[in-house]
Amino acid sequence: MGRGKVQLKRIDDKIRRQVTFSKRRSGLIKKARELSVLCSVEVGLIIFSAKGRLYEFCSGESLGKVLERYQIHNDEENAAPKSVGGTGKKNPSEWSGLCAGPNRSLKTIQSELEAQNIENLDVTELTQLEKQLDTLLRQTRSRKTQLMMDSLTALIEKEKQLQEEKLLMEKEIAVLKVQKNKEQAEEADQQSCSANNNNNSDDNAPPRQTMLHLF
Template sequence: MGRGKVQLKRIEDKISRQVTFSKRKGGLMKKANELAVLCDVEVALLIFSDRGRLYEFCSTESLEEILERYRIHAEEEAAVRKRAEQEKHGVVDDKDKQSQELQLFPKLRSNHGIEMNLAECTDLQTSGNPLQMIQSHLDTQNIDQKSMTELTQLEKEMDAILRQIRLRKTQLMMEAVKAVHEETLLSLASTSSSV
């Protein structure tokens, strides 16, 4: 026989609340671990108790790395939203777009210690087949001979490239939505003026 549905509201009894917190915290951390293992994903979990005590779970060696990835992702998403809002109001031009992209992805240091701007990677923007471009890049990197540190750095570079691709994709989708919205407004305006 299954248990009944629990009403979600604050537990008034202090002892019951603490027991529930302890049990559910353990269950949540167990589920986070299972998700990380089964799906091969990075999971970070932070819990602050009502007394201010910190409980944390991290599926990788460094919680700071996951938090840094989150911070970068959140900044990129905020920049995309800001740019979309500016484009909606017609405030941004091409030079502003390029400078914003450079702020998001200022410089990457390659495995050989050479700094490169993502804006200089024109093959990303002009390549007909990104998979072929990535494969040729990996072939020149001699993956089999890389150390763990070098592979981690290469992964970060690839993540940054992927973020730029997603940023451009989001930008194109926002432009398409804007164009459809403008077409709809024009058709509504022409329909209402002909009536």
């Protein structure tokens, strides 16, 4: 009997969810590594756990370089499209500022689209509008990627700082243990010397004389 289709949904049990995350994460990283080796491609993988812990994989020198390469490629894609020529017809001026920047909200764009009556636009005007909307989408993705890169860089620096602080604390604890052991050894030596001195004093004391009374 064939295996039924597994329904994907959030695992409610916390322990099972953590175990599944650990297994699936390892499997995903393994697949990414196999893909990079078998197909000779550059792969970058970023995973954030539910608690915000970072897991990453990179087939190249560093994940930062992969993200930088992606950013450069994305910036090139974000170049403004050239105007469509050959028709001799100019686009309406009201469309020129429709997608001027990524800060324009979707509600604003929608309201302007409704106001201009999109049904009256021809193919050339619709093509230009589509390119403008596509440019806005790429700019939004580029900004999102930049923020993710900044966040990732900050997390990597924070993790490095925590590792250095951990090593420093371990060294300080080791020094304190050595000092404590040394002090305990010196104290034990002092107690031993004191006990030996007391024993020597008892051995050197004159014998007690017993007076004999003759009757």
